[in-house]
Amino acid sequence: MPSAHPYLMLNYMGRSRDIMTLAHELGHGVHQRLAAAQGPILSNTPLTPAETASVFGEMLTFRSLLDKTTDPKQRFALLSSKVEDMLNTVVRQIAFYTFERRVHTARRQGELRTEEINQIWLDVQAESLGEAIISNEGYDIFWAYIPHFIHSPFYVYAYAFGDCLVNSLYAQYEKANEGFAERYFELLKAGGSKHHSELLAPFGLDAKDPKFWSLGLSMIEGLIDELEATNP
Numbered sequence: 284m285p286s287a288h289p290y291l292m293l294n295y296m297g298r299s300r301d302i303m304t305l306a307h308e309l310g311h312g313v314h315q316r317l318a319a320a321q322g323p324i325l326s327n328t329p330l331t332p333a334e335t336a337s338v339f340g341e342m343l344t345f346r347s348l349l350d351k352t353t354d355p356k357q358r359f360a361l362l363s364s365k366v367e368d369m370l371n372t373v374v375r376q377i378a379f380y381t382f383e384r385r386v387h388t389a390r391r392q393g394e395l396r397t398e399e400i401n402q403i404w405l406d407v408q409a410e411s412l413g414e415a416i417i418s419n420e421g422y423d424i425f426w427a428y429i430p431h432f433i434h435s436p437f438y439v440y441a442y443a444f445g446d447c448l449v450n451s452l453y454a455q456y457e458k459a460n461e462g463f464a465e466r467y468f469e470l471l472k473a474g475g476s477k478h479h480s481e482l483l484a485p486f487g488l489d490a491k492d493p494k495f496w497s498l499g500l501s502m503i504e505g506l507i508d509e510l511e512a513t514n515p
């Protein structure tokens with residue numbers, strides 16, 4: 284409820300992954316507080332901007348950590364874990380989404396046996412991961428460990444959407460656009476009261492434009508280039 288102050292309950296061992304998770308969840312907390320004035324019906328966002336504040340918080344924290352790190356080995360570790368995270372957030376979640384679409388489409392023809400769901404899972408994973416990755420025995424049932432498939436079907440696309448959206452937003456932020464922070468706070472304060480097209484217009488961004496997504500994906504590409512150029 285927007286009237287209640289949010290709390291975070293996390294495992295924290297001081298590792299860089301824990302710091303990124305803390306930044307992520309704090310982003311949700313900040314978003315919730317800023318949108319609280321919209322009231323209980325409009326403060327919650329739809330899926331599209333649901334992961335904006337969290338992923339943006341991660342990106343700011345990552346850049347700050349990377350800037351402070353001079354040791355090449357540590358930079359390599361930070362960059363590779365960020366690239367892995369981004370691939371998980373975008374490529375892997377899109378594979379999850381593709382899996383859901385195929386399962387739901389097949390379900391229209393009748394009930395599915397576990398073996399059929401397993402096969403769809405293996406097919407989609409093989410397409411997504413490519414030939415270099417071989418699935419171990421028992422991987423066929425791994426779809427069952429993802430709660431989103433049961434509790435919030437198709438939610439997973441919000442991660443990929445959020446990551447690409449934040450990459451595009453971050454690119455704007457890096458250009459040090461005058462008034463970026465104010466516009467960003469307004470976006471968060473809107474909660475679920477506006478469509479994403481309205482939320483993004485003040486930043487000159489349009490999610491219907493393929494260039495918007497290319498910009499987001501080029502950030503991942505840039506980090507991979509940076510990683511390849513780092514010699515630990």
Ligand SMILES: [Zn+2]
Binds near residue numbers: 311337
């Ligand atoms: Zn989140």
